[in-house]
Amino acid sequence: MSDAPVLQVEGLVKHFPIHGGLLQRQVGAVRAVDGVTFSIRRGETLGLVGESGCGKSTIGKVVLKLIEPTAGKIVLAGEDVTALKPGAMWTHRRRIQTIFQDPYSSMNPRLPSGTIVGEPLENFGIARGADRDQRVAQLFRRVGLRPEAARKYAHEFSGGQRQRLGIAKALSVNPDVIVADEPVSALDVSVQAQVLNLLIDLQEEYGLAYLFISHDLAVMRHISHRIAVMYLGRIVELTDKRTLFTQPLHPYTEALLSAATAPDPKRRGQRKKIVQGDVPSPAKPPPGCHFHTRCLYATAECRVTDPPLLEVAPGHHVACLRRPVGGDPGPLTAP
Amino acid sequence: MTGTPGAILEVRDLHTQFSTLDGVVRAVDGVSFDVARGETLGIVGESGCGKSVTAMSILRLIPPETGRIASGSIKFEGEELTTLSEEEMKRLRGHRISMIFQEPMTSLNPVLTVGTQIAENVVRHLGVSWKAGRERAFEMLDLVRIADARRRLDEYPHQLSGGMRQRVMIAMALSCDPQVLIADEPTTALDVTIQAQILDLMIELKEKTGTAIVLITHDLGVVAETTERVVVMYAGRKVEQAPVEALFEEPLHPYTRGLMGAIPRLDVEADAAGTRPRLQEIPGLVPILTQPIVGCAFAPRCGFATDRCRSERPPLVDAGAGHLVACWEIDRVRRAA
């Protein structure tokens, strides 16, 4: 693991405008991503965890420049790619690849799998013709598929096999970073394990950096080195996984951990701090700390003041007014 | 196999099949289980294992164009359901046995108000007026702890959050005080925090009403959290059944073991920042159900498999204390633990 970050994101903002009224003027915005900062080093997995609508998938797409950021900065392998137009971005795409969530719709149904996997090779002029086919065969083998399967179409594969195809495709151009957006959430448990193991093997083999997006804390814990917890477009806590699971500081992280079920009937009823209510709409996030509406420890100040993401302990970033720098990491109490 | 005394629902050797152009799919292939009054039974398995079809078969909701209950018996309070007329079956559904589904997003009718959808169930089965039905709907919404229930009655599903929709589904299912509630993946589509809320709500309501619950899920965590007994299904067959503690304590079927080893765990001691232990994989794919399966369905993927496993279907045997398992090699499996 080298220290130079391969991907750096600073103050990233993505707003989707809402139009309305007689003249269809912009009347508001969905604040999908609302000022997010993080970085990933070579060979590292950064997990982005959060519930649906928290903006984690949007971050993935913005980082891939599949959608344009509203504000902020994206630095890919030392180069600022934030403002690059699609044409200029193209050369940088080699460095950052992606694995999609849905193994069923992320493959063009009308192309043989070999063509899909080999497409980036062609696009970047890396290999053509027989050379390409050979490389594709290697990739197939590497992800555990028979090379002959390159002639088959996506629908002829099972979900897990499709996900292997997606991995092979992402791998084909030797990227620095892979954005994996819920790559296993559509898979059955037994297959999920296969894919997760493969991802870890590949990371170790090629020194890949993963931006791993998931809602599943257990998966996250398994694959990540560091984890960022998101809530309504913001990172509320960011630290290494051990610290996160043993000493969560943000009330939301705590709530997530206590809500997760464990495959152990003996632990039944041990969950205590279940947050109530629903996630507010990102189009109308609450003022102050976004989480204050569901927080068990919210104070009056939380309702008005926006907590900054602070490094309260070395490598442990938290955005909570009740967790000051160098503060007591012990349990909070309701005000 | 002996029927549980006081069982409210008895399923015996159920076979449900679908005709497709590729052949007959044996979605449920000889499954039996009982549900006792007030009990929570979990049915767990991966997609395509036949757990949902089992649930649909109980309510006889298998689409008649393609599927049918080929054989077997389903008794509810001693009454045989497979031979009831469609009209009698309708009287039963939503009244004495009701069901909730995985996707609260799509399981509620988008063009009818929440109040109508709950009230119509009450009006249909309890024969009360629409006014009384609405009143009941209000009570139920209040019961599932939907804030401002009166106003929500006139709202449409799209105006509610996912969690609220699932609460509405529960309110609807419980509105006629059913004896059995079948919950098919009730929390799979929900966020973690909401899932926790809903599971808590279900447990609480079960205690309040005494309704037996059949909880169908692929999530071992949910099973461990909520059920009393568990049925594990694979390829349309029941492979294991045990009280929940016993199952998690010592899973006996290699498949169950495989499942438990394959999931990443949150509950074990956190490992150091850099280490990432390998997950246990179950190699291979689930069998194709259009082809008849000889022997144990799991044999091709099983590390313990012998020639006997591949040729002879293992019967369910009691391994002690109500722990049933269908495996020829229980002893070897036990020893391997």
Place this chain on the structure above:
Amino acid sequence: MAIIADDLALPPARRFSMWRAIRRNPTVALGGVLLAVLVVMAVFAPLIATNDPFKIAPVNRLRPPSERWWFGTDQFGRDVFSRTVYGARVSLIVGLSVAAISSILGLALGLACGYFRRVDSIVMRIMDGLMAIPSILLAIALITLSRPGLGIVIVAIVIPEVPRIVRVVRAVVLSIRAQPYVESAIAGGTRNWKLLTRHILPNTLAPLIVQSTYVCASAMLTEAGLSFLGAGVPPEVPSWGNIIAQGRTFFQIAPWTIMIPGTFLAVTVLAVNLLGDGLRDRLDPRLARRL
């Protein structure tokens, strides 16, 4: 790690079987067979026809069907059977070329509209305008604009169809653009032209083909309608529409002049529709809602 275990065997692929295809889609088979018969009839019209379809013989006008004139004769004493056989040519040419031309134009415009947002606002305005004009009136106006002939009839029917196809293609392109595999291709470095030709275009073809079968069927009916109103292909051309239109005056005294070509027209349109329905079920079940 480069081990390929047998446990990663692929699910067996289904082999194509004619019988399965027919069983799955009996209507397509029926439509296809009917259409094939008609195509054979059109192609080999000179061999099948028993008389010269253009030959006017007033002496033999309005003869009922007989051994000599299988389907009787029309007001000019022309052989209705031969004209009907030749009429298959005209109807098929009209149907197929309208379907082909409007599909190609609609595809090009629809792709442009769906893919390039700036083109979209302009082109769609014009398409809306064209769509707002009742198609048969537009066709009549266009046909009077130029000398009637097969060509202008085809053009006249194509113009009002194009906006419809553009809409279908555009909608499909927009929905394909939102597909993860398109994003996946972009992320994989695929650029505009290739994205359009390799990923978007092929996936618009299924709904386009289905839509074009309906266009084909409706073009045949429109051709007949235009002939009926006296604005179709030149009267000597033996199109089914013309035969019916000319025969309509004699409906009560010589019903064969209208019923037989009418039946042929209906059966052809039926066949094309069946084919379209079958293709729709096969290729694009969601299109069913859009129609």
Place this chain on the structure above:
Amino acid sequence: MTAYIVRRLFATLPVMAVVALFVFFLLRFAPGDPAAIIAGEDATTEAIEAVRAKLGLDRPMVEQFFVWVTQLLRGDLGVSIFSNLPVTRLISQRLEPTVALTLSTLFVAVAMAIPIGVLAAWKVRKWVDRVVMGFAVLGFAMPVFVLAYILIYFFAVQWQMLPVQGYQPIKEGLWPFVESLILPSLALGITYMALIARTTRASMLEVLSQDYIRTANSKGLATGRVLLLHALKNAAVPIITVIGIGIALLISGVVITETVFNIPGLGRLTVDAVLKRDYPVVQGLILVFAGAKVLVNLVIDISYAFLDPRIRY
């Protein structure tokens, strides 16, 4: 909602402008000359020229266009070259029959189509479904005029049950009015019935496979309630859309039906005007048709909001 309607109405302006421009120049470039037609069978070339000058048809086209547009903006559609009557009057005279025919056709089509579409979807793949859909596909394939002649032959000529032709305004009494519309509505309606029935079936089939129908069935609701409330209301949007498309297509069918049944409606007026090159009438009519179409689309769009609470404007 009001903002939406206003916005939609504004959005129709460019559409109408495209229509106006297109129609005007299309007609002007068309061969054929009203002057020659007016002048009559025996008129000389000079006489035709004189008529043309009187009608202002010898003026530059751009000038004619501006004259027309200026009139339009004043709400004046001009005067028919032949009858010398204002186009607005000609149109208003013909409005009732066409509206009556359109509405009764729609009524016939919808009243037949929705029940059989629902029935077919309910009994999908059963013989009822096959019969109904076979009939629907056949209905769609039948040229309107062939059907019309068959209907006339049997119902009017052979059995003398209904009038052959003509239109009785509603002022003449309800029965004569209805009587005069039965055959034309049937002849025209079968096609649309086929179209709507097919869409209803397809839409119902899709809805019937939805989760909320499974929910409704799991509640043990009566089949009627599931089909007609839970399913049909959800299936309504595509059905309404196709009815909207149907209204647009009807206009073509109306032209033919009005010709066969001799109904003095707008369709017939348009064809006559085109064939006689009565420019002001054609222009006015096409604008009216286009406007009607735009209006129908608007009504359809608004009706979505009533059928589907998820749609907001």
Place this chain on the structure above:
Amino acid sequence: MFKRILAGAFALAVPFAAGQAMAQEKVLKAVMHADVRVIDPVWTTQTIANIHGALIYDTLFGNDADQKPHPQMVGKYEVSPDKLTYTFTLRDGLKFHDGSPVTTKDVIASLKRWGAKDGVGQRLMGFVTKMEPVDDKTFTMVLKAPYGMVLESLGKTSSSIPAIMREKDALTDPQQQIKEAVGSGPYMFAKDQWVPGSKAVYLKNKDYQPRTEAPSSFAGAKIPGVDRIELVWISDPQTAMSALVNGEIDFYENPPNDFLPMLEKARGVKLLKTGKIDSTQGFIRLNHLQPPFDNVKARQAMYYLINQEDFLRAIVGNPKYYKVCPALLTCGGPYESAGGREWMKEYNPKKALQLLKEAGYKGEPITVLSATDHATITPATQVLIQAMREAGINVDAQSMDWGSVVTRRAKKDPPAQGGWNIFVTTSGGVGSANPVLHTWIGAACDKGLFGWPCDAKIEELRNAFGMAQTEEERKKIANELQARAMEQVVYVPFGQWDTPLAFRADKIDGVVPNTGLAVLWGITKK
């Protein structure tokens, strides 16, 4: 705009409401060959406009069934012995529909407008030096030379009739339509109930004072027989026939000949054969300005391509209703003649082609304007095209609607530049019977009709015919004229046919054969 239309629709309801009272009224519903679209019979030569005109306007003279003129509005008249001065006195009791009396001022203005527009009128006015009122009822017409067709012209029943309008209407520019249809005839036009393209309504003129003589075509008493005449327009002949059979209409002016056997069988329906000369003549017109038909030999070649039987069978079918007539002047008419008939003795395509070649035809395309929407012209054109093709002529058949044909035929340019070589048309037998009234026989070069035949001799003969004083002299000139016109090929006739009237004999009486124009006023309802 929509509001206005809607308002109009409601306003329209008022006359319909009035319709309730007419239940007891006697209504004649008639389907004519065309719809009343233009209300000015002078402005257009359309036959239907003149049928309309003949209902509401009176004329000074009226030709009887034998085309002999009799006084109609005129009470008495005198012709000076030198035949140059005509003195006309209007009969008593003539009133316009608005109640104003008919005066000589109205008459002179009407004749002047008609004379400026109508072909026959123009010819007459060529002889007239002045028309002057003597008093309100008497006026004189002075000619510069004796003209034998004065009264026939004033009573004519073909193309534009010399309708007598109010002076204020008659002062309208002849190139512009009159706005009000107010005449002094037996019926009044109900303009508010007129739906162009659908129906025109005429109400009985209760104040009309008919003559006392027995009615005969346009001559004699015009007694309005019903309270209301509705000229209903049914464009589809199939529908029109069914409507007659079903009793929905009373009168059908021109049922296609193929329907006649069915109508003969239909209960209550009767057919009335056309009068002696009111048949229709069909012919092929060649463009004399453009090659090859600028050469007389090429024109004569066309005679060898015409087998009249073929044409007539295609158009008419039943031989009962058609007549082969290789002549230009109506066969069966007063001036039927033998002149030039030898040209059409033989059908010989080979000879036709040979003649064409001799005239310098080298296989260039010959442009035929082919109407697609005309009951008789369309089939005739088809037969012609086939005959030409069989002869080996390169035919460029340009299909178009009749509206386009009438435009295109006025173009003098070469075919390649929008002109033409051949078109097919028809002419009424009444007009075609008389060399003066028959404009198509003329050869006045540019001033003539499309095709522009140019032959001084023909025009001379037509003038001479007009000036001839005796019937023998006329017949002799007519014979000579036809011989010359056939030789020059002003047009190529393909025969003559009748169009019987069909009507409900169980419902109406008093139907008489058409004489150029339908005579509707005498029809009564049972």
